[in-house]
Amino acid sequence: MKIEHLGIAIKSLETSDNLFAKLLGKSSYKQESVEREGVTTSFYQLGESKIELLEATNPESPIAKFIDKKGEGIHHIAFGVEDIRAEIERLKAEGFVFISEEPKDGADNKLVVFLHPKSTNGVLVELCQEKP
Numbered sequence: 001m002k003i004e005h006l007g008i009a010i011k012s013l014e015t016s017d018n019l020f021a022k023l024l025g026k027s028s029y030k031q032e033s034v035e036r037e038g039v040t041t042s043f044y045q046l047g048e049s050k051i052e053l054l055e056a057t058n059p060e061s062p063i064a065k066f067i068d069k070k071g072e073g074i075h076h077i078a079f080g081v082e083d084i085r086a087e088i089e090r091l092k093a094e095g096f097v098f099i100s101e102e103p104k105d106g107a108d109n110k111l112v113v114f115l116h117p118k119s120t121n122g123v124l125v126e127l128c129q130e131k132p
Helices: 013-024 062-070 084-093
Strands: 002-010 030-034 039-046 049-056 073-080 104-106 110-115 125-130
Touching: 002 013, 002 062, 002 125, 013 039, 013 049, 049 062, 062 073, 084 110, 084 125
Parallel strands: 002 049, 073 125
Antiparallel strands: 002 073, 030 039, 039 049, 104 110, 110 125
């Protein structure tokens, strides 16, 4: 397991892309829309890990609701795993609660699943596996 990326909820992708490009000294390598989640993402590679900027595309998306409640900032931490289904079973056996136990297609060619923050000290945790 490794830290795959940190997800940051932002109001404006254009503004935040400019900010992070200056901060990191490089451009985003990928922008992608995930319509099912109502979000547009922008990724920055940092060594083996990434930063994912998340802009809501509709007011009912989880990112829009997060920003309304907490403002812009770190939304989740994602851990890269080799076998997402095995990790789901392992973590369920340890007592962790999932928002959904079925992996779904996510951004950046990943299968993803989220653990409920109530079982992870208030931190939204994402597991992600590279799609075959």
